[in-house]
Amino acid sequence: MSDPIRVGLLGLGTVGQGVVRVLQRNAEEIARRAGRPIVISRASARDPNKARDCDLSQVAIEADPMRVVTADDVDLVVELIGGETPAFVLIGEAIRRGKPVVTANKALVAERGNELFELARGAGTMIAYEAAVAGGIPIIKSIREGLAANRVLSVVGIINGTCNYILTQMSLRGIDFGTALTEAQQLGYAEADPTFDVEGVDAAHKLTILASIAFGIPLAFERVACEGIARIQSQDIELAKALGYRIKHLGVAKRGMDGVELRVQPTLIADDQLLAKVDGVLNAIVVHGDAVGRTGYYGRGAGGEATASAVIADLVDAVRSLDTPPQHRVPYLAFQPDAIAPMEVLPLEKIESAYYLRVCVADEPGVLRSITSILAELDISVEAIIQKEPRAAEDAVVAIITSVVQEARFNEACARIEALPSVRSGFSRLRVEHFDS
Ligand SMILES: NC(=O)C1=CN([C@@H]2O[C@H](COP(=O)(O)OP(=O)(O)OC[C@H]3O[C@@H](n4cnc5c(N)ncnc54)[C@H](O)[C@@H]3O)[C@@H](O)[C@H]2O)C=CC1
Numbered sequence: 001m002s003d004p005i006r007v008g009l010l011g012l013g014t015v016g017q018g019v020v021r022v023l024q025r026n027a028e029e030i031a032r033r034a035g036r037p038i039v040i041s042r043a044s045a046r047d048p049n050k051a052r053d054c055d056l057s058q059v060a061i062e063a064d065p066m067r068v069v070t071a072d073d074v075d076l077v078v079e080l081i082g083g084e085t086p087a088f089v090l091i092g093e094a095i096r097r098g099k100p101v102v103t104a105n106k107a108l109v110a111e112r113g114n115e116l117f118e119l120a121r122g123a124g125t126m127i128a129y130e131a132a133v134a135g136g137i138p139i140i141k142s143i144r145e146g147l148a149a150n151r152v153l154s155v156v157g158i159i160n161g162t163c164n165y166i167l168t169q170m171s172l173r174g175i176d177f178g179t180a181l182t183e184a185q186q187l188g189y190a191e192a193d194p195t196f197d198v199e200g201v202d203a204a205h206k207l208t209i210l211a212s213i214a215f216g217i218p219l220a221f222e223r224v225a226c227e228g229i230a231r232i233q234s235q236d237i238e239l240a241k242a243l244g245y246r247i248k249h250l251g252v253a254k255r256g257m258d259g260v261e262l263r264v265q266p267t268l269i270a271d272d273q274l275l276a277k278v279d280g281v282l283n284a285i286v287v288h289g290d291a292v293g294r295t296g297y298y299g300r301g302a303g304g305e306a307t308a309s310a311v312i313a314d315l316v317d318a319v320r321s322l323d324t325p326p327q328h329r330v331p332y333l334a335f336q337p338d339a340i341a342p343m344e345v346l347p348l349e350k351i352e353s354a355y356y357l358r359v360c361v362a363d364e365p366g367v368l369r370s371i372t373s374i375l376a377e378l379d380i381s382v383e384a385i386i387q388k389e390p391r392a393a394e395d396a397v398v399a400i401i402t403s404v405v406q407e408a409r410f411n412e413a414c415a416r417i418e419a420l421p422s423v424r425s426g427f428s429r430l431r432v433e434h435f436d437s
């Protein structure tokens with residue numbers, strides 16, 4: 001077998017430690033796959049003396065990550081620091097030195113990927129990023145390579161483990177949002193700044209990448225409509241359940257007649273659908289290709305070793321293709337660079353879907369009729385409705401599932417309903433995603 005490939009590891013947090021453990025535990029199998037051993041020669045850690053859950057006795061630890069990138073005994077760089085600074089500069093330097101890079105950094109790929117891939121192309125080296133989307137699920141490889149025959153029609157999925165963990169625990173154990181988030185952080189699922197998870201930004205980063213490799217469009221994070229789960233209340237989860245739905249944080253990239261939909265939003269899914277049954281930290285993605293139909297990908301979307309699985313798969317790929325001329329490698333964004341072209345992104349107002357609407361109303365006769373009349377006047381049908389009877393001195397709560405309607409028209413209905421004198425504060429609306437079989 002050839003000489004070992006020497007890896008410089010930037011970041012020894014949840015994923016970094018997972019990579020060290022899995023590379024050591026499965027060293028022999030990994031070497032048989034890659035054709036040569038893969039060893040970590042250097043790693044960077046802000047606090048070199050911190051206790052870590054992995055064996056670093058054979059690894060030189062540097063406080064300055066740039067010293068890892070530039071070291072002569074580092075052939076390949078794995079970036080697991082996260083965020084834009086200093087990751088962009090570190091990866092840029094590795095590329096300039098012709099060192100392949102593996103990263104799990106979705107924020108960086110989504111926001112600066114167009115530049116980074118251009119740099120890497122110029123230098124004839126590679127950047128691999130499987131771990132950046134849906135953790136351990138090999139979704140990048142599946143779309144880029146496995147579905148290359150297809151015109152991809154849609155990619156829909158649960159792509160943030162923290163949000164899914166929180167919504168699942170609120171639903172199954174009835175715990176509050178804050179407690180569930182703290183657990184997700186303790187389990188190593190959340191981003192360093194967990195607002196990225198709960199406000200939908202992390203999922204929007206991942207959707208940006210998925211849309212680009214599915215449709216052959218440039219990475220355009222700023223075009224993704226982004227909403228998180230912070231406004232989801234326990235009563236919405238309960239009402240949705242009573243109506244036969246689950247609330248999931250969903251990423252949707254869909255090709256339409258006039259452009260593409262790109263959005264991440266909390267969404268109701270009928271509880272007999274596959275995605276409704278995906279709980280905890282698990283992620284699942286359904287890709288619809290014109291030739292293959294729907295294919296589903298399911299597994300751990302976050303966590304140290306699950307994510308390490310994707311990082312190491314990229315490492316193996318990188319080692320195998322060291323001698324492959326750049327033009328013969330799989331293109332970064334699935335399509336050849338000169339074939340990538342932007343598509344119109346539909347504004348939310350033009351997107352059609354069914355809706356869930358929760359309204360608090362005074363317990364008076366005729367209130368329900370005034371709400372349904374407004375919907376009927378705007379040609380919106382009520383598909384299901386439940387009313388929660390008030391306890392003493394409380395308002396009643398009405399929850400409705402509507403027919404499919406364009407958002408602009410639904411906005412008008414909501415404005416008119418909110419203006420009714422008997423409607424109290426406590427108004428909530430969420431999309432409902434239907435899947436054809
Ligand atoms: N935790 C997870 O389940 C997943 C994480 N990712 C991505 O993997 C990357 C790493 O995530 P985690 O391991 O969870 O993060 P983490 O916060 O546990 O670890 C990050 C490490 O980088 C070091 N670091 C931070 N800023 C630094 C700086 N300026 N200079 C040098 N070192 C610095 C920290 O000390 C820490 O050791 C991120 O890009 C994240 O988005 C991707 C998929 C799943």
Ligand SMILES: N[C@@H](CC=O)C(=O)O
Nearest residue numbers: 160161162190191302
């Ligand atoms: N914070 C992310 C980690 C994986 O990408 C998540 O919760 O999904």
Ligand code: NA
Nearest residue numbers: 130133135137
């Ligand atoms: Na992945």
